[in-house]
Amino acid sequence: xxxxxxxxxxRRIWEPAVGERIRSVRLNEKCRIFRGxxxxxxxxxxxxxxxxxxxxxxxxxxxxxRPARRREAEVWLGVHLGMAGSLHLEATKNFQPAKHDHCxxxxxxxxxxxxxxxxxxxxxxxxxxxxxxxxTALPPEVTAPEFTLAGLSEFLDRRRRAPLKGVxxxxxxxxxxxxxxxxxxxxxxxxxxxxxAGSLAPAARLRLWExxxxxxxxxxxQIDEHWDYPASWLFPHxxxxxxxxxxxxxxxxxxxxxGRTTAWCERCQPRRRGRVx
DNA sequence: CAACCTGTTCGCCA
DNA sequence: ATGGCGAACAGGTT
Numbered sequence: 681x682x683x684x685x686x687x688x689x690x691r692r693i694w695e696p697a698v699g700e701r702i703r704s705v706r707l708n709e710k711c712r713i714f715r716g717x718x719x720x721x722x723x724x725x726x727x728x729x730x731x732x733x734x735x736x737x738x739x740x741x742x743x744x745x746r747p748a749r750r751r752e753a754e755v756w757l758g759v760h761l762g763m764a765g766s767l768h769l770e771a772t773k774n775f776q777p778a779k780h781d782h783c784x785x786x787x788x789x790x791x792x793x794x795x796x797x798x799x800x801x802x803x804x805x806x807x808x809x810x811x812x813x814x815x816t817a818l819p820p821e822v823t824a825p826e827f828t829l830a831g832l833s834e835f836l837d838r839r840r841r842a843p844l845k846g847v848x849x850x851x852x853x854x855x856x857x858x859x860x861x862x863x864x865x866x867x868x869x870x871x872x873x874x875x876x877a878g879s880l881a882p883a884a885r886l887r888l889w890e891x892x893x894x895x896x897x898x899x900x901x902q903i904d905e906h907w908d909y910p911a912s913w914l915f916p917h918x919x920x921x922x923x924x925x926x927x928x929x930x931x932x933x934x935x936x937x938x939g940r941t942t943a944w945c946e947r948c949q950p951r952r953r954g955r956v957x
Numbered sequence: 958c959a960a961c962c963t964g965t966t967c968g969c970c971a
Numbered sequence: 972a973t974g975g976c977g978a979a980c981a982g983g984t985t
Contacts, residue, residue, distance in 0.1 A: 683963055712980075739964080763964050764983085780982090798981050800964055842975060851965085858963050939976075941962080 683739060683858030684822075685899040690759075690767045691736040694743060697769060700787040701730045702745070708782035712799045713765075722805040725755045726785060731792070735811075738855025742815050753807040758815065762800030768793040819855050822896045829889045836885060840878020846938025847877045848892070856896065859940050860915060865891045866944065867914040867925075872951045873937045873944050881957045918943035 705723045707714065714722075728748025735742045745755040759767070775791035777784045783794040783803055794803065806812035820826035835853045839846075848854050848862035857865070866873050868891040871884060880888065902909065909915040917923035923932045925945035932943045 686963070760964085763962065764981095797983060798962085798964095800980070802965090839974075846975085849964085860963060940964090 683861055684856030684896055685903045687739050687741060687761065687856065688736045688900060689903050690761060691734050691741050693767045693769055694731070694792050695734045697787060697790065697792055698731050698734065700790075701728065702726050702785045702787055702792075703728075704786045706777055706781075706784040706786070708777075711782040711796075713762075713782050713794070713796055713801045713803050715802070717803060717805045722757075725752075725805070725807060726757075729755050731787075737815070737818050737821060738851060739858070740815070740818060740855075742811060744811070754809060756804075756806040756808070756812050756815070758802070758804030758806070758812070759794060760802040760804075762796060762798065762802065764798040765794065765796035765801030768795060819852055821855055822857065822892050823900070827893070829886060832889050832892075833885050836877040836880060836888075840876060842877055843874045843938045844871055844877055844880075844888075845873035845940065845942050849938060849940065854892065857892070859942075860918070861895055861899065862938075862940075863918055863943050864914045865895050867949060868895065870949055871956065872949045873942045874951065875956055879954070879956050881955050884956050914943070 705726050707719050707723060709719055725747070726745060729745035731743060732746045732754070733744035739760060741759040743757040743759065745757065747753060747755060770791040770793055771789065772791060773789055775784055775786060775793065777793070778795075780797045781793050781795050785792040794801070804812070804814065832853070836847065839850070844866060845862055848857050848865060849859070863873070865888070869884070869887040871880075871888065912926050914926065917926055918932060921934055923943065924930065925932055925948055928945065928947050930945055930947045933946050934941065934943050936942065
């Protein structure tokens with residue numbers, strides 16, 4: 681499951697609860713996911729409020745709650761799943777949180793649950809008539825018209841010495857792209873993950889831009905239809921040593937590049953020197 | 958027991 | 972000041 685699409689899928693998990701009123705809130709006060717949040721204020725604001733809107737952007741989600749009383753401000757709950765976070769909608773009047781259910785919003789007949797085994801996720805809390813500044817300041821999604829080839833190219837030059845793999849993981853420019861998607865994009869573009877970003881010739885920049893948009897759009901489309909990715913994608917082959925390139929059959933390479941485990945095909949993504957076309 | 962992991966942030970260094 | 976890198980964060984799984 682790719683990063684961007686899983687976040688959209690997660691948003692849809694809570695979405696059926698739109699319109700429902702929150703009766704009580706249970707928060708794991710010791711948990712890192714709440715770093716920086718005033719838990720008492722969050723709890724007070726949410727109890728009696730009703731889920732009103734849901735949104736996903738890159739790896740971020742934002743849930744809006746109508747306040748319990750008129751004259752109070754709208755409540756905004758930001759959610760980032762981190763490495764292992766997940767959202768759940770539990771069909772029960774009195775949900776009992778398990779060990780890693782750090783944020784539970786109990787509505788009339790079901791509970792909205794944020795579960796996170798590794799505590800790398802994050803919950804944000806804001807109030808106000810409009811979505812918080814951190815949300816509106818998020819970079820344009822890679823599937824949006826604002827994600828231009830020129831903008832991408834400028835970023836490649838700014839990060840010219842960093843490996844492409846690492847650059848694709850930078851959320852400030854590639855929101856929603858994670859480890860798996862980055863490998864898929866580079867494989868499709870025929871670019872070696874260790875290639876310095878600034879060394880790409882215009883043709884390679886165009887391919888990178890196109891494949892970034894393709895992989896993002898296609899993975900979002902896939903979640904409406906299948907659960908798995910076609911065998912023609914790198915996804916189903918990349919996770920285990922011994923996997924083979926679905927295009928040429930060569931055994932995939934694996935190494936840490938850009939700080940993360942990376943899989944690539946040495947034949948379809950040869951290491952090149954100088955200007956990379 | 959050790960290595961691994963769909964992510965971000967921080968401190969250090971060039 | 973800016974960019975690049977490695978470590979740290981936690982805890983379950985292989």
